[in-house]
Amino acid sequence: xxxxxxxxxxxxxxxxxxxxxxxxxxxxxxxxxxxxxxxxxxxxxxxxxxxxxxxxxxxxxxxxxxxxxxxxxxxxxxxxxxxxxxxxxxxxxxxxxxxxxxxxxxxxxxxxxxxxxxxxxxxxxxxxxxxxxxxxxxxxxxxxxxxxxx
Amino acid sequence: xxxxxxxxxxxxxxxxxxxxxxxxxxxxxxxxxxxxxxxxxxxxxxxxxxxxxxxxxxxxxxxxxxxxxxxxxxxxxxxxxxxxxxxxxxxxxxxxxxxxxxxxxxxxxxxxxxxxxxxxxxxxxxxxxxxxxxxxxxxxxxxxxxxxxxxxxxxxxxxxxxxxxxxxxxxxxxxxxxxxxxxxxxxxxxxxxxxxxxxxxxxxxxxxxxxxxxxxxxxxxxxxxxxxxxxxxxxxxxxxxxxxxxxxxxxxxxxxxxxxxxxxxxxxxxxxxxxxxxxxxxxxxxxxxxxxxxxxxxxxxxxxxxxxxxxxxxxxxxxxxxxxxxxxxxxxxxxxxxxxxxxxxxxxxxxxxxxxxxxxxxxxxxxxxxxxxxxxxxxxxxxxxxxxxxxxxxxxxxxxxxxxxxxxxxxxxxxxxxxxxxxxxxxxxxxxxxxxxxxxxxxxxxxxxxxxxxxxxxxxxxxxxxxxxxxxxxxxxxxxxxxxxxxxxxxxxxxxxxxxxxxxxxxxxxxxxxxxxxxxxxxxxxxxxxxxxxxxxxxxxxxxxxxxxxxxxxxxxxxxxxxxxxxxxxxxxxxxxxxxxxxxxxxxxxxxxxxxxxxxxxxxxxxxxxxxxxxxxxxxxxxxxxxxxxxxxxxxxxxxxxxxxxxxxxxxxxxxxxxxxxxxx
Numbered sequence: 001x002x003x004x005x006x007x008x009x010x011x012x013x014x015x016x017x018x019x020x021x022x023x024x025x026x027x028x029x030x031x032x033x034x035x036x037x038x039x040x041x042x043x044x045x046x047x048x049x050x051x052x053x054x055x056x057x058x059x060x061x062x063x064x065x066x067x068x069x070x071x072x073x074x075x076x077x078x079x080x081x082x083x084x085x086x087x088x089x090x091x092x093x094x095x096x097x098x099x100x101x102x103x104x105x106x107x108x109x110x111x112x113x114x115x116x117x118x119x120x121x122x123x124x125x126x127x128x129x130x131x132x133x134x135x136x137x138x139x140x141x142x143x144x145x146x147x148x149x150x
Numbered sequence: 151x152x153x154x155x156x157x158x159x160x161x162x163x164x165x166x167x168x169x170x171x172x173x174x175x176x177x178x179x180x181x182x183x184x185x186x187x188x189x190x191x192x193x194x195x196x197x198x199x200x201x202x203x204x205x206x207x208x209x210x211x212x213x214x215x216x217x218x219x220x221x222x223x224x225x226x227x228x229x230x231x232x233x234x235x236x237x238x239x240x241x242x243x244x245x246x247x248x249x250x251x252x253x254x255x256x257x258x259x260x261x262x263x264x265x266x267x268x269x270x271x272x273x274x275x276x277x278x279x280x281x282x283x284x285x286x287x288x289x290x291x292x293x294x295x296x297x298x299x300x301x302x303x304x305x306x307x308x309x310x311x312x313x314x315x316x317x318x319x320x321x322x323x324x325x326x327x328x329x330x331x332x333x334x335x336x337x338x339x340x341x342x343x344x345x346x347x348x349x350x351x352x353x354x355x356x357x358x359x360x361x362x363x364x365x366x367x368x369x370x371x372x373x374x375x376x377x378x379x380x381x382x383x384x385x386x387x388x389x390x391x392x393x394x395x396x397x398x399x400x401x402x403x404x405x406x407x408x409x410x411x412x413x414x415x416x417x418x419x420x421x422x423x424x425x426x427x428x429x430x431x432x433x434x435x436x437x438x439x440x441x442x443x444x445x446x447x448x449x450x451x452x453x454x455x456x457x458x459x460x461x462x463x464x465x466x467x468x469x470x471x472x473x474x475x476x477x478x479x480x481x482x483x484x485x486x487x488x489x490x491x492x493x494x495x496x497x498x499x500x501x502x503x504x505x506x507x508x509x510x511x512x513x514x515x516x517x518x519x520x521x522x523x524x525x526x527x528x529x530x531x532x533x534x535x536x537x538x539x540x541x542x543x544x545x546x547x548x549x550x551x552x553x554x555x556x557x558x559x560x561x562x563x564x565x566x567x568x569x570x571x572x573x574x575x576x577x578x579x580x581x582x583x584x585x586x587x588x589x590x591x592x593x594x595x596x597x598x599x600x601x602x603x604x605x606x607x608x609x610x611x612x613x614x615x616x617x618x619x620x621x622x623x624x625x626x627x628x629x630x631x632x633x634x635x636x637x638x639x640x641x642x643x644x645x646x647x648x649x650x651x652x653x654x655x656x657x658x659x660x661x662x663x664x665x666x667x668x669x670x671x672x673x674x675x676x677x678x679x680x681x682x683x684x685x686x687x688x689x690x691x692x693x694x695x696x697x698x699x700x701x702x703x704x705x706x707x708x709x710x711x712x713x714x715x716x717x718x719x720x721x722x723x724x725x726x727x728x729x730x731x732x733x734x735x736x737x738x739x740x741x742x743x744x745x746x747x748x749x750x751x752x753x754x755x756x757x758x759x760x761x762x763x764x765x766x767x768x769x770x771x772x773x774x775x776x777x778x779x780x781x782x783x784x785x786x787x788x789x790x791x792x793x794x795x796x797x798x799x800x801x802x803x804x805x806x807x808x809x810x811x812x813x814x815x
Contacts, residue, residue: 054157054168055157060172063180063184064183066172066180067181067182069172070175070180073175073179074179087170088167088169088170089168090168091164091165095162095165095167096160096165096167098160098161099158099161099167100167103158
């Protein structure tokens with residue numbers, strides 16, 4: 001009986017890719033965290049290719065990149081929760097998400113997987129999600145979210 | 151490198167990442183391309199003193215609210231009845247007393263006519279209510295007399311309506327509060343001498359609650375109205391039963407009759423008219439529902455109209471019922487209020503009486519509170535239309551129109567002090583404005599129906615025309631019979647307020663015209679010549695910084711050094727020419743030791759020397775300033791610069807630029 005009242009997670013990391021499904025994923029996690037007062041961390045990783053130094057001034061000045069995390073913060077606030085935004089630059093998005101989640105002791109990692117409703121729900125799994133599924137130190141939720149068709 | 155941060159090593163050798171600082175994050179949020187939204191931290195004060203003050207304010211008034219946090223709750227009919235009619239229904243607590251205070255001059259026989267006077271007023275109430283129901287239906291967005299008259303009649307009349315309304319709101323607070331205090335004093339006579347203090351304290355508390363952003367939607371606001379209505383209806387039922395069925399009614403004792411007969415005036419039509427005018431105060435607050443239509447649940451106009459009808463019915467029953475009991479229990483106005491005496495007669499001296507007094511006082515305080523919502527809102531609408539200073543349209547930290555609340559509380563408190571907290575003395579100022587408002591809005595509605603000509607408009611037009619004529623006549627009666635009792639103050643104030651509002655509007659219009667920029671075409675860049683004048687006190691880091699800043703502004707830069715010491719002037723010249731050879735230094739010898747005036751005079755001669763056929767240049771006076779490190783040593787520095795600034799601020803073609811020097815520059 002007592003198990004049903006256990007919170008699902010106490011510290012969740014939400015990985016954002018800057019896509020249209022970000023807001024919905026944050027809202028979903030925020031709604032689930034509301035009762036348990038779990039900690040929320042949103043991570044956005046900007047991939048830096050090998051032609052530039054890792055600490056090149058790329059994401060810091062880019063409003064659009066900042067907006068990804070600001071939006072997440074706003075969505076969490078609407079659910080009366082605080083969310084810690086983390087902006088990273090890395091060579092590999094998956095590895096950065098895993099390392100950050102491990103360091104912060106997350107017990108849940110949420111990632112979005114956009115798919116097209118047309119063409120039989122086609123989607124590309126890419127490199128990041130398989131890497132996360134393979135290396136995550138905690139539970140992983142992959143939220144398959146439809147892309148709004150033009 | 152970003153912010154000097156070193157890459158963090160991941161689990162695997164090649165996995166490194168950099169965590170980026172987001173300096174905007176505590177203060178702003180990016181919400182669109184080139185668009186930031188300020189967070190609470192960015193809206194707060196930055197100095198320690200400011201933060202301390204904000205802390206105190208937060209403690210008193212609560213944390214600041216964002217605009218999105220405003221409650222948009224719609225009211226059900228039962229809740230709306232309680233919230234909007236507290237003002238109207240509460241007037242039944244003092245209207246009877248006002249009638250008796252007039253009729254008493256006609257002796258015992260006249261007092262018996264009180265019931266008939268209250269019945270006549272109730273008929274007027276029904277007429278006004280039917281008339282106002284039309285406004286609820288015609289103006290679903292809220293039809294205050296200002297809105298109705300502005301749309302249908304014209305600017306001046308609408309300003310008369312607004313002025314009368316503003317006066318009404320202030321009077322509602324003053325009258326309701328003083329009456330509430332009188333109810334408390336009736337139950338606890340020992341507090342009689344403290345009534346002004348209690349009244350002012352109550353207004354202060356209500357003002358603070360409203361500055362905290364008090365919303366009237368809560369159940370807590372509905373309860374007192376229903377408690378009063380319930381206990382008053384029981385009182386009327388029990389009292390009437392005792393009078394009619396048990397025959398327990400009293401007659402005035404022989405001493406009272408003898409006393410009254412000594413001072414008796416003939417029972418003239420004038421006395422009855424005066425009693426009618428005095429009791430007409432019962433109608434105050436009837437318009438509240440018509441102005442609050444948007445707060446109702448849909449269908450808003452229909453629900454508001456129904457609620458208005460119920461309210462008028464209840465008010466009529468309470469008013470006539472209380473008057474009936476007062477007359478039949480032979481009650482005379484005295485130190486205890488009439489309603490308190492009625493309650494004491496019916497309920498005895500037990501807890502029921504004290505409870506009734508508490509309910510009555512609470513309802514009256516609530517009635518005062520309604521004005522705290524309406525008055526600032528009307529001021530904000532007037533400010534939006536340019537008739538009041540723009541500050542009144544600004545919402546405070548808690549989304550309340552703070553300036554309006556403070557003005558209302560101050561005026562009402564002053565009235566209570568000036569009239570020693572006496573409801574009876576305040577009332578002559580009250581009803582006049584109310585009836586002027588009624589008349590203006592009904593007249594506005596006549597124009598409305600004539601213009602709209604919606605199906606069945608003739609019937610509606612007739613109702614409003616009847617209402618307008620009736621309330622117009624009452625307005626004249628009330629003003630005439632109460633003129634020397636205080637109504638004249640209102641008649642003087644209204645034109646003053648109208649003139650003031652028109653004046654403010656003219657000022658804003660003139661400013662708008664002056665600042666107008668044509669919206670066609672690309673705006674040209676600067677075309678005036680600029681020159682810089684830097685008053686200096688020597689050569690130091692602050693002066694050098696100011697000179698360098700000046701050099702970035704114009705090619706024509708000169709420093710001015712005012713002194714009464716020629717030796718000092720000479721050494722200054724020598725050093726200046728050596729160290730700043732490309733900036734001309736003007737030394738002004740001042741044998742009378744003045745510092746400010748010679749600088750101003752120098753600016754004047756510079757202007758005069760400018761060729762008259764060329765457009766006057768912009769003179770930028772650059773002032774080097776040393777920034778004090780603490781609040782307490784500020785007075786040690788920049789005093790001359792401050793005086794100079796005061797002397798040249800507002801000077802034609804002149805801009806003042808402060809160049810602060812901070813430690814470590």
